[in-house]
């Protein structure tokens with residue numbers, strides 16, 4: 001075995017089939033169950049996209065109504081889950097709070113071990129309905145604010161924002177949020193989805209797989225990058241300082257968060273759609289400084305390294321303009337990606353093989369005491 005036989009990071013390795021989404025770096029496209037994600041973001045609600053990812057087809061009007069009723073019926077924060085969240089110190093990262101809360105939901109579900117298709121869909125829907133309440137409440141308690149109960153006359157995105165901020169924002173903001181979570185919902189065998197599939201492959205339960213996915217998403221090389229982008233923006237300050245900041249950061253061999261991708265080497269298919277949403281927010285909030293800084297860092301990075309932004313680059317400043325705390329950004333990614341994870345968990349369970357690769361030993365030769 002040579003070094004070239006070892007696929008460090010599994011780069012370029014195809015490990016299974018999936019019918020959930022298709023990432024095509026050659027055409028710079030992303031399809032959810034065959035539909036271009038840009039078309040879904042422009043025309044659909046997050047609820048429609050969740051239904052599509054789980055069931056393979058877009059809902060009829062009647063099916064959508066029923067599906068929305070199920071989410072609205074479960075969106076209030078469960079008392080037991082709230083009690084668990086309240087026990088966690090504010091020093092914990094919100095991703096740790098969310099990971100613990102999801103674990104508590106699993107531990108209190110008497111059907112946690114049941115893995116029929118219907119039961120898995122019910123569990124996935126419960127998490128999808130409950131996670132916004134956890135994320136919203138955690139941000140509020142950190143600000144010293146009380147819990148805002150949900151409103152069942154609002155769609156998923158408007159209600160999420162309402163539970164977080166205590167008011168329904170303008171349509172422009174709800175729309176940009178809806179676009180962001182549709183773009184974040186699914187991306188084939190990324191690290192967190194693969195983690196969820198590995199856990200599922202051992203015949204573990206859906207909640208354990210989602211908890212593992214949250215752990216994998218937290219890292220700065222994956223979902224944690226949207227938070228890290230905002231730290232970068234804060235560090236740079238203004239657009240005129242971006243180039244010098246980048247030179248210094250590259251000289252220190254730092255990774256520039258929100259840039260680069262394992263699969264897309266020529267730009268992330270989702271960035272133009274999310275950048276357009278960011279531009280609308282910049283107009284709505286009258287914050288041209290945000291776009292100037294965005295553009296100057298991107299231009300400097302492309303001209304210096306020819307590395308393009310990934311989805312976390314426009315999402316970070318978009319969530320900042322909406323008023324979310326920086327620490328809440330990656331939990332927002334979880335709220336969206338739980339749909340993709342659970343679609344993959346069900347796909348893995350339906351056609352399972354234990355995931356267990358090999359390694360090449362490079363420790364000491366056999367020796368004896």
Ligand SMILES: CC(=O)SCCNC(=O)CCNC(=O)[C@H](O)C(C)(C)COP(=O)(O)OP(=O)(O)OC[C@H]1O[C@@H](n2cnc3c(N)ncnc32)[C@H](O)[C@@H]1OP(=O)(O)O
Pocket residue numbers: 009220221222223225254255256257258259260261262263305307310311312
């Ligand atoms: C939604 C998402 O999860 S998208 C990903 C979010 N993550 C980030 O934004 C973190 C920053 N980006 C990165 O660290 C990387 O681009 C990754 C981890 C996303 C992809 O990494 P890989 O596919 O392993 O690319 P790899 O690390 O081989 O990069 C190739 C070269 O580009 C460099 N490079 C890649 N991305 C960056 C970056 N963001 N900043 C600086 N250099 C970079 C690497 O250092 C490497 O240089 P070298 O050949 O001189 O060693």
Ligand SMILES: O=C([O-])CC(=O)C(=O)O
Pocket residue numbers: 184186187189190191222261262263310311
């Ligand atoms: O696909 C990846 O490796 C990371 C990513 O963009 C995502 O999970 O959305």
